[in-house]
């Protein structure tokens with residue numbers, strides 16, 4: 161169990177006090193969802209919904225980038241080749 165969980169309702173990291181998900185938590189999540197970007201996005205999407213309710217003053221686009229945008233930075237295709245700046249949904253379509 162990670163110590164880098166979100167501290168609600170302020171959504172800082174319980175482990176390092178950075179905005180959640182912190183860089184360490186992102187690395188942990190990548191490890192917990194290897195080759196499963198859609199599962200990772202669904203997991204983070206649930207957090208995004210909660211954060212949107214807790215921080216209604218924060219623009220949705222900002223929260224979306226914070227919670228989900230980083231998952232799009234690198235995706236691993238079915239061939240194992242890494243592709244930069246691909247949306248999660250476009251990764252999922254590849255088999």
Ligand SMILES: [Zn+2]
Pocket residue numbers: 164173174175176177178182183184185
């Ligand atoms: Zn942290």
